[in-house]
Amino acid sequence: MAARAIWKGELQFGKHNVGVKFYSAIEDRSVHFHLLHEKDGAPVEQHIVRKDTGKDVPKEQMRKAFAVGPNTAVILQPEELAELIPPESREIELLRFVPASAIDDQWYERPYYLGPDDGHADDYFAFGEALARQEAIGIARWVMRKKRYLGAVSAVDGYLVMTTLRRAEQVVSFSGVEPAKSATPQANELKLAEQLVKSIEADFDPQQWHNEYRERLYKLIEAKARGEKIKPVRVPKKRAEGSLADSLKASLAAAREKKVA
Template identity: 30%
Template sequence: MRAIWKGAVSFGLVNVPVRLFSATENHDVQFRQVHEKDGGRIKYQRVCSIDGEEVPYSDIAKGYEAADGQMVVLTDEDLKSLPSRSSKEISIEKFVPSEQIDPLLFDKSYYLEPDKTGLKPYVLLRDALEKADRMALVTVSVRTRMTLAVLRVRDGVIVLQTLLWADEVRTPEFESLSEDTHATAKELAMAASLVDSLSGDYEPDEFEDDYSEAVTQLVATKIEGGDITETPEAKGEETEVVDLLAALQRSVDKAKAAKSGGSSGSAAAAGDADDSDDSDDSAEKSTAKKSTTKKAATKKAAAKSTAAKSTAKKSTTKKAATKKAS
């Protein structure tokens, strides 16, 4: 695991240097939106709803929509004026009974690991929390905003769990439950019998995500059966591997040209090494004149090779080759 935050727990005059680690991870199955025809990924453009133009990141600002629908655009200066904290301190405000914290308030969970210099005070805080059967109510700024959290002990490790603010918990308002309706004594007895028959201990490993496993197995079966879509490279996107191979090919061409010592060969190699749009256009024009078959756009590399050979043979094209080399 990698620490996402470093700071210290402060309680009284004691500071406990700690590192923060995410205690949970998401194993949900992640699907990509793709074009059914060729498997290409679907991309979304940032388009303004008023003029319909695509907006670059540099022109995107933060806006707050008022209750009446009006939009208030906030500048960087506005955001800097807002209260923010960048403190590296987990400040213990009070120790509260564990039962007073409704689990509904729990948000994200993190493990706290002590630095070597803070091991003793860390153990002291951990043991004190366990003995008191209380949670430490703290304030912390993991990024910029201050938030409430609690410290509790789990398997010998102090866990920090951020809390939702009180107004972030909705009040249940269901008309069907407002009536004064209760179960009868006979119904309660039958329910109690059912509870007893299904009583047991919670064993996390007893349950598994069968959906995730089924998807993984389905994908593996399709791959083994060859039921996959060969996705062509997206236009305008070159991978690092392609760039590396292209660079190696250019190096080989240059080496061959230098070894042959032919000026025409050197010019042709230099022309191949030029990646500008002008060189591509010249190569396509030369290919159109000398080749008897027209290649598709995806076979442009072959067209370039034909153009290079033609340049070496025909002295009348030396002017074009010199232009490409320059």
């Protein structure tokens, strides 16, 4: 089945526009449960209630408040919040281009594939080729579903990808995390660490790593559906910690044994 676009807009740089369609690049694979009553299995649901009386509060009677002191809060009315919502637009404004190496991992949030809109394929692939050749990333902003986004558009294998970016106030500085000079690794520890890195070098293959909790959960669900029981997984005991050099030697030996096996 063909992928379905979730939104469409126009990349704008200067007087030139490139129509694009947004496709989600990730999928939520979390396990979702229904809530049931313990006694008879009847479905239950959550309600918003008053803390003092426990009575239900209709949605139209709810108000949002922001605490400004121990016993003081500012109450915001729905119409006041509605005025803050940015106007709908299909424009994706490209603000500037930066080197691909200029953005570190902590700034990236959620990726979207961009596909060419009808009649814009030539411009789309030309733009992607230009980004790839210059090893550049475009910084863009747009409004989608009543929310303003900041993002980075890049070229991946000839196609465009838009990844939303976190704002400056969301990214925590590395200040205070730097190791002290006294913690500089010894020459033998550094050599062992380099050997360990080389011993398990390989291509990145995401298919090798599974969500073990999700797999065990589905096995439990399937077994219970068949009326069976499964044995609980025993967690291995944690080994006593030694020096960094000892730990690296043990890791290196384990990596070699794994390769031989």
